[in-house]
Amino acid sequence: MIYLDNAATTRPSEGALARAQHYLTECYYNPSALYGGGAEAARLLGEARAFLLSRIADPARFSLTFTSCGTEADNQAIFSAARRGNAVTTAGEHAAVSESFKELKNRGVEPRFAPLHKDGSVDEEALLRLVDEKTTLVSVIHVSNETGAVNDIASLARRVKERAPRALFMSDGVQAYGKIPFRLSKDIDLYTVSAHKIGGLKGTGALIRNKSYAGLCAHLHGGGQEGGLRSGTENVFGIACFYYAAQEKFASLEADAARLKGYRERLWEALDKERFVRLSPADGSPCILTVSAPGTRGETVQRMLWDRGVAVGTGSACNSKKPHSRVLEACGYENNVLDGVLRVSLCPSNTEEEVLFAAEKLNEAVRSFGG
Amino acid sequence: MEKVIIVRYAEIHLKGKNRGYFERVFCVNLEKALKGIRHELRRTSGRYLVAAFAESDAEEICDRISRVFGVHSYSLGLRVPNDPESIFEAAKRVSPQSGTFKVDTHRADKKYPMTSPELNAEIGARLLQTYPALKVDVRTPAHSVYLDIREDGTALVFGAFEEGVGGMPVGTSSKGVLLISGGIDSPVAGYMMAKRGMEVEYLHFHSYPYTNEQARDKVVELARILSRYTGGTAISTVKVTHIQEEIHKKCAAELNVTLLRRFMFRIAERVAKRKGAKCLITGESLGQVASQTIEGITSSNAVVTLPVLRPLIGFDKEEIILRAKKIGTFETSVLPYEDCCTVFLPEFPAIKPKLSFIEEEEQKLNVEALIEEALESMERISL
Known part of the structure; x- marks a missing residue:
């Protein structure tokens, strides 16, 4: 995993x-x-x-x-x-x-x-x-x-x-x-x-x-x-x-932060821009890249990824009563963006290969959403 | 003097020549319910006696008996030889020491030397002597001491009738496949059919990854709670994800639910045939949601030949909730896990779908292949 x-x-x-x-x-x-x-x-x-x-x-x-x-x-x-x-x-x-x-x-x-x-x-x-x-x-x-x-x-x-x-x-x-x-x-x-x-x-x-x-x-x-x-x-x-x-x-805080920032950007570059929009700022934490695939459901894509060997977070649940992240709602995003939120968060032990593999799986899962 | 639990059965006495069969099944169900607890089950005419159990197990035994269909009532009491002295000794233990009371005798043994009123008077008087704070009140006593004079030279002495769940022994009315979702209704529907003696086979449809594992665990938990009444040791799950995706992609959005239900019914019928079940059971209640109109019901009935039993069809939601609370499934049913991803729910589902339109839309799908694929995904989960 x-x-x-x-x-x-x-x-x-x-x-x-x-x-x-x-x-x-x-x-x-x-x-x-x-x-x-x-x-x-x-x-x-x-x-x-x-x-x-x-x-x-x-x-x-x-x-x-x-x-x-x-x-x-x-x-x-x-x-x-x-x-x-x-x-x-x-x-x-x-x-x-x-x-x-x-x-x-x-x-x-x-x-x-x-x-x-x-x-x-x-x-x-x-x-x-x-x-x-x-x-x-x-x-x-x-x-x-x-x-x-x-x-x-x-x-x-x-x-x-x-x-x-x-x-x-x-x-x-x-x-x-x-x-x-x-x-x-x-x-x-x-x-x-x-x-x-x-x-x-x-x-x-x-x-x-x-x-x-x-x-x-x-x-x-x-x-x-x-x-x-x-x-x-x-x-x-x-x-x-x-x-x-x-x-x-x-011990390696600054070097790790710089390295993870690089991974974060490489991950974003590898994502299919026709499917994903980026919610995380460029000057934010190097550890967090939040994206959305409008038209999908984050929770479902999250499970598709789990089955493909990648664990990521989400900002929404397949729940009709409380479907969206309160914080992202406050950022002013539309419902279709809020539905498809995924949060990829890194730590220093992650490698570039892992991040690129995840990007590939993210693209794959989102393309297969809805059949 | 022996501590016993007296179990009386409900409708079985109505069954003329089949009574023996019903009693045998009832006995097997009682034994199943008491599995794992040391006890002895004895059959006497018209009653069962649970005996030879440890004092500390009495409460658990009563609790389990309270969930066996066919039990009309049960009592924790004492079994003694039928001489007045022994009866009195037992009555002394069962009787309260103060407040109003009466003695209520029933004689199955009509040759017993004393009549019921005589026994009432005799035992009542001696209890009054023993406990001076007692007072007789034959109309509205706070407590009763019941004496049941049996034909085998013994008497049963007890203080109360506890109400059983009634109904008929599970297994005496064949077997049905319950389409169980994570909601409030379907567990209640299963309970009601089991109460009429039907063995229940649980079948759950999920659409992982659009639904989550927590939702599935919740359904397994519901089946586990139900199985305390209905027996049953496993639940089958079938994945209908691909069916939903195909419907979503190819068919009119307003028919999403209607078409999916037709697939579920077809699959359930095949599962029923594999399992030797003779009907389907659903928790549908007329008009509750868009798919539960008579037109919706017609469209799903059209694809199966087995009868579909809908014991809740005339129930209000409130009535169903009350029953679910009593059965003990409500708390689990309302856990917040959706049984269907909102992505497949049309904004405006067809309320009165026309069968011809449904069939036309369905022709866009490879129905048989999709059913086969779904059946291959079937899993059995032990309860």
Whole structure:
């Protein structure tokens, strides 16, 4: 199986698994235990925390809390930061953010959604117009999981702070962390990441916080782990996998990004232009190419590809009740484009041959659609 | 004193000379339902007794019996020698200790020295002595203690009649092929025919990759739930993708569904003949969707000679949903997996298709080859 659905999840890194094994079968101790084994587990957590944070942020300014997933980190950030007034986000967020924003309404905070450009990035001017003195939180996805469009969160955060100095700025970085090079600027208050998108395991995520924001609340209460911000015995093995997988990714981040960008373009070049339209921008994430074959159904083509040995993602389901991607709908595409969406997402272990094979199969599947 | 479950059957007593046959099938079905649980099944006149089971299995046995067609009612009770002393000891265990009650005696053994009213009075009085908080109320008692004096020198003592599912033993009314989709209706249709004693063979049509595996898994799960009532150990699936593609490409769009249904019926009839089934069963309800008009039904009936049973034809959706909930298939039926890709659904399906037009359109297809191809794709999935 040629796996090109890496924005959904990635194959766990074998190297990371092998190195982390020790923390599964040998050093399985509770990091809170006050004997040698506990201390060893706790040391691993400290090392992992320092590494994972330092790759994207200044450890003097930011801290990192481990969570069970990106969704948990998003929820904790949003429900801590948006307590009154209004909260602004984009129409292009992952459900972990957009559904949490809808929930804010029940808690007395007015959610506001900024429109998108056709490529899935947020309309910055429109977003800024929604920000006022009553805005407590602004949340903008870093890399769109649907199109790969990259929002300039550093510039947005700065401009938001100019307009509303007391507002907090957060960003869902699940599709950016370990995939594209960047550093968090001082205006960013909260940032969320996930392990299984970069070769780690499902069940591990993290919330990165600017130390200038002291209001982060715990959503799980208990043993006081993670400085009281996230109780529950730490997932030591999962965190070890996250750490080692990130080491691999960050070791060649820029070279991989450049290489994958090349594959992404070669894939697009190889697709039948009479059948496919491109939804992903050229300056977006090198890992994501979203296309549509109008007149087909993405979900069906996805299964045709699976049967031909290629796994890709889709933006639509063969479901008459909720047929289209909410985000791509917000980009303003017509129904026939929305029906036929496919998302090809790459990771550094993919090869050019795989990508070209996939392109051939994509052409073949789309041509055979409908008989 | 022996703990027993008393099983009474429904319509079998109506069957004159065939009664023996019906009873035999019923007995086999009870044994099948209780497979895997240690027990003994005894036949006494007009009743079955499940005995020699572990106390902890009683609830599971009752649950399974509650789904066997032909069961009119069942009771968890005690079997004792028919002398008043033994009966009283059993009644003491079955009786409540407070509230209103009555004793209700039935004598199958007409030679028994005491009459029913005498036994009621005798046992009732002794229970009142034992449990002073009890009060007799023969009209609307909160509890009853039932005494059933059998002809073999024993008595059955129990506290309640639990309602069975009724109907006739599955297998006494031949076999039918149920066209089962992932929807709410077809499982209910299968249930209703099984209730009348019909053995049900499940047949599902899918159009992978236009439909997904989750939708197929859902149908298998529906068949599994149904099989707790109907027996049956497998479901057949047939892939009709190519048929749909051909219809889509070559025929008038408004007839897509009509033509596909004619193929399904033809295939189902062939499967029925292979499996020794004598009819088809569908969940159609008149007027529910475009293909379920009398014209639609006529067009699909025209391609088969076996009778097509449609037990839901006069039911409202609400009535069907109520039954599906009772059977236990509703929750699974409403899982959000489509049984047909929207790409093959015409915007305006023909509501009253003319047979001549349908046949004309169908001539554009190689019907026989398509049927053969579909039948070759047939898979059996164990439940």
